[in-house]
Amino acid sequence: MMVAYQGANAVSNKIEINSLDLFYGKFQALKTVGMSMRENMITALIGPSGCGKSTLLRCLNRMNDLIPGVQVKGNVRLDGADIYDSSIEVAELRKRVGMVFQRPNPFPLTVFANVVYGLKVAGIRNSSRLKEIAEQSLRAAWLWDLLKDKLDHPALDLPLDQQQRLCIARLLAVQPEVILMDEPCSALDPIATMKVEELMMELKKKYTIVIVTHNMQQAARVSDFTGYMLLGEMIEFGVTNDVFTKPTKKLTEDYITGKYG
Amino acid sequence: MSLIGEKGVRRILSITAFSAISALLLIALFILTEGLPFIFRYGLHDFLLESDWDPQTGKFGIFPMVAASLWVTFGAMVVGAPLGVAGAIFLSEFVPKSVMRVVKPTIELLAAIPSVVYGFIGVMVLAPLIRTQLGGPGLSLLAASIILGIMILPTVISISIDSIQAVPQSYREGSLALGATTWQTIHMVTVKAAKSGIIASIILGMGRAIGETMAVIMVAGNSVRIPESPLDSVRSLTANIALEMSYATGLHRQALFATGVILFVGIIILNSIAIVALRKRVYKK
Numbered sequence: 058m059m060v061a062y063q064g065a066n067a068v069s070n071k072i073e074i075n076s077l078d079l080f081y082g083k084f085q086a087l088k089t090v091g092m093s094m095r096e097n098m099i100t101a102l103i104g105p106s107g108c109g110k111s112t113l114l115r116c117l118n119r120m121n122d123l124i125p126g127v128q129v130k131g132n133v134r135l136d137g138a139d140i141y142d143s144s145i146e147v148a149e150l151r152k153r154v155g156m157v158f159q160r161p162n163p164f165p166l167t168v169f170a171n172v173v174y175g176l177k178v179a180g181i182r183n184s185s186r187l188k189e190i191a192e193q194s195l196r197a198a199w200l201w202d203l204l205k206d207k208l209d210h211p212a213l214d215l216p217l218d219q220q221q222r223l224c225i226a227r228l229l230a231v232q233p234e235v236i237l238m239d240e241p242c243s244a245l246d247p248i249a250t251m252k253v254e255e256l257m258m259e260l261k262k263k264y265t266i267v268i269v270t271h272n273m274q275q276a277a278r279v280s281d282f283t284g285y286m287l288l289g290e291m292i293e294f295g296v297t298n299d300v301f302t303k304p305t306k307k308l309t310e311d312y313i314t315g316k317y318g
Numbered sequence: 319m320s321l322i323g324e325k326g327v328r329r330i331l332s333i334t335a336f337s338a339i340s341a342l343l344l345i346a347l348f349i350l351t352e353g354l355p356f357i358f359r360y361g362l363h364d365f366l367l368e369s370d371w372d373p374q375t376g377k378f379g380i381f382p383m384v385a386a387s388l389w390v391t392f393g394a395m396v397v398g399a400p401l402g403v404a405g406a407i408f409l410s411e412f413v414p415k416s417v418m419r420v421v422k423p424t425i426e427l428l429a430a431i432p433s434v435v436y437g438f439i440g441v442m443v444l445a446p447l448i449r450t451q452l453g454g455p456g457l458s459l460l461a462a463s464i465i466l467g468i469m470i471l472p473t474v475i476s477i478s479i480d481s482i483q484a485v486p487q488s489y490r491e492g493s494l495a496l497g498a499t500t501w502q503t504i505h506m507v508t509v510k511a512a513k514s515g516i517i518a519s520i521i522l523g524m525g526r527a528i529g530e531t532m533a534v535i536m537v538a539g540n541s542v543r544i545p546e547s548p549l550d551s552v553r554s555l556t557a558n559i560a561l562e563m564s565y566a567t568g569l570h571r572q573a574l575f576a577t578g579v580i581l582f583v584g585i586i587i588l589n590s591i592a593i594v595a596l597r598k599r600v601y602k603k
Contacts, residue, residue, distance in 0.1 A: 118495060125414065152497035162488035165511050175496035178506070224492070231496055 071096040071235060071265040072117060077131035079112060079121065086112045088289040089131070094235075094282070099257060099266040101280035101297065103273055105312070108286040110269045114237050117267065118154040119147050135235070152179065155233035159240040161220035163212035163227075168204055171212045171223055175231035190230050198226035199256060218249030222256065229260075236260065238268040242275065254279050273313060277301050285309045349582055353575035365576060371542050373562070373570040380577055382544045386459070386552035387528055387581075389545055390538065393463025394470055394527035399520045401467070402474025406516075409475070410482040411504055422479060429472040437536030440465040445537060454549030457539035463548070465533050470523030477522060477596075481515020482508060518595035525588040529581065531556040555581050 072094040079087035086109050094100045102110040115121045116133055119140065132139045140150050152175070163171045172191040173181075181187060191208070195201040200222050204215075212223055221241060228236060238257075242250040257266060257279050270276050276283050277297060284294040285308075293300055293309040304310045311317060357365055360378055368379025405425075409418050440461055449456030485508050493503040509516065531554075539551025540561065553561070559574050559581075566574055 120491065120495060123491070123494065148494075148497045148499050151495055156495040158488060158491065158495075160488060162486070162492040164489055164492065164507050174493070174506070175498075178493075178496060178498040178502050227496065 069096050070094065071136065072267075073134040073137075074113075074116075075132050075134070077113075077116065077129070077133060079109075079116065079130075080128040081124065082126045086289050087116070090286075090289075090291045092284050092291055092294045094265055094267055096265050097261055097263075098281040099261050099268060099279055100282045100284065101276035102267065102269045102284050102286060103271075103276045103312075104286035104292075105317070106271075107288075109289040110284075110286050111239055113286070114239055114267060114269045115156075117235070117237055118151050118156055120156065122147065152231050153233055154235040154237060155228040155231065156237040156239065157221070157224055157228060157241045160244050161217055161224055163215075163220050163223050165211070165213055167209050168212050168215070168223060169208040172227045172230055174227055179231065194226040194230040197229050197260075198222045199252070200226055218245050218252060221245060221249075221253060225253075225256065225260075233264065235265045235267065238266065240269055240271060243271060250275070273301075285312060287312070346582070349575055349578045352572060353577075353579035356569070356572035356576040357579065360573070360576075365573075366580070369544060371558075373566070373573070376569065378569070378573040378576075380555065380558070380573075380580070382542050383553055383555045383558045383577070384580070385544050386538070387554040387556070389459055390462045390466060390534065390552065390554055391524050391527045393459060393548070394466035395520060395524055397464055397467025398470040398474055398523055398527075402471050402519070402523070403478055403516055405471070406475045406478030406482060406519075407504060407509065410479050411500070411508065418479075422476065425475050426472050428468075433469065433530060433532040434536070436465050436469055437533035440533060440537035448549070452549055454547070455539055455551050457537055457551055458549045459538065459545050459552045460548040462534050462538040462552070462554070465537050466527040466530055469530060469533065470526050473523045473526055474519045477519035478512070478516045481512040481519070481596075484515065485511040514595045514598040518592040521588050521592040521595065525585050525592070528588070529556060529585055531560050535560055 070093040074090055074092050077087055077090045078085065090109075090113060092100075102113060104110050112121065116129065117135075117140075121127045121129070129141060132141060134140070135150070135154065138145075140154075164174060166174070169191055172194055173187045176187055176190060181190075192201060192205075195204060200219065203219065204210075204223075207215075212220065215223065221244070225236075225241075242253050245253065254275065257268070260266060268276075268280065280297045282295065283297040283300040285292045285300060285304075285306075287308060293304055293306045295305075300309065301313055304313065356378075365378060365380060366384060367381050368377070369381045370377040370379045371382060409421060413421065441457070444461050444464060445456035445458075447456075448454065448458060448461055452460070489507050489511055490503055493507045494500075498506065534554050535557045538554060538557060540553045540557055541551040542553050542558075543550070545552045555577050559577055562570070563574055
């Protein structure tokens with residue numbers, strides 16, 4: 058099941074990050090980070106609060122662009138093309154690299170309007186087409202049976218875990234290639250968390266997933282690769298099993314054995 | 319000793335707070351006792367919907383003034399609402415926070431300019447412009463609408479900005495992360511989420527326009543007639559009270575108070591709608 062990490066060239070890297078520096082004003086939040094994300098694999102980013110894992114994640118769809126005073130150096134390649142190149146359309150990039158947020162953030166619209174939002178943005182108006190994709194997306198997020206009779210209900214009335222899966226469904230509707238998840242389960246209870254994790258295992262068949270998590274057990278359960286970050290640096294990156302059972306760095310070992318963090 | 323001081327302060331504050339409320343109640347009571355008997359005697363229907371206003375012969379139909387007030391308010395909304403809402407969107411979504419911190423209070427200062435100054439500018443600049451460019455007497459429904467449209471801008475902009483900024487950032491992020499442009503995010507998510515607050519801002523602006531007196535007297539022309547075109551000279555309900563108050567006696571005086579009742583009720587209704595709309599502006603974070 059696990060692809061040998063050394064055979065890097067045998068499997069394609071969906072995303073490659075090379076010596077990435079990021080500054081919030083004068084504060085350096087990422088320090089020459091380098092790593093890669095395999096296609097159809099789940100890569101987890103772990104580390105204590107403020108280590109830069111969310112910042113790194115938000116570099117991958119350029120959400121950091123929204124924060125005034127952010128400066129990025131180095132490069133991030135998606136299928137070999139630098140996403141910070143001036144020729145890149147950010148909106149197009151974000152259609153390819155979608156994001157699920159920490160707090161479920163459905164729009165204050167109906168369930169249906171949420172699912173088809175990305176399609177409407179992309180200019181699709183044909184209503185039978187919209188319905189068809191909405192059904193596919195809700196099915197893929199395991200919500201269709203629950204919500205097929207509630208499509209015109211306000212999305213904010215749903216329970217939190219359904220809201221979060223609705224956010225995943227509305228992302229799937231735009232057919233991204235990569236799904237970024239920023240602590241997607243931190244607002245959910247254990248059962249809802251389990252459902253989302255199972256969903257991730259299903260989704261990785263079609264998508265490349267990068268997840269930031271506070272929860273080391275979660276990283277161990279779902280991910281194929283794990284990167285451990287501390288104070289803006291990538292301390293250790295490798296096959297999840299190796300990182301958790303035989304870390305090469307003392308800092309990693311201390312963190313995963315709970316000595317700090 | 320300090321405990322007595324505490325109690326004393328409390329008592330003084332409660333008296334001041336109570337006096338503000340009692341002032342409101344007394345004014346309401348006064349207008350109602352002066353105006354309501356007239357409305358009952360003359361008939362609400364005749365009073366509101368008859369077009370003859372001739373106090374000398376005992377004819378008190380205020381319909382021309384009602385129509386004028388409604389048209390002027392509507393005109394102010396047509397001028398002020400799009401400008402105000404567009405301005406609020408621009409300031410809250412496109413301008414850096416630091417600029418916004420300077421510009422918003424500046425716009426709110428517009429509300430501090432006395433209405434007589436607005437009226438003066440209307441008389442000296444706007445009315446001649448309308449007279450020469452569009453015809454008519456110049457002092458007109460159109461002039462009043464434009465002046466009032468500008469006067470309601472601070473209300474519309476300020477409350478709209480507050481409600482747009484109350485929209486959680488997570489909605490915007492969610493939209494942008496799905497590949498929406500800034501503009502798509504604004505009109506498909508942000509403005510929709512801020513809708514009730516924006517509507518409230520417009521309604522409060524309308525309340526301000528319908529109650530404005532001085533500027534309207536100066537620029538509207540004050541002819542008692544049902545307006546047929548925006549260039550007609552009109553007299554609003556407020557202007558009618560202010561213009562005739564000084565010499566009105568008896569029934570005439572009561573009729574003016576009754577006009578006040580109508581205005582009072584109208585503005586209370588508008589403000590209540592706005593308050594309900596603003597209360598709906600509670601988001602799940």
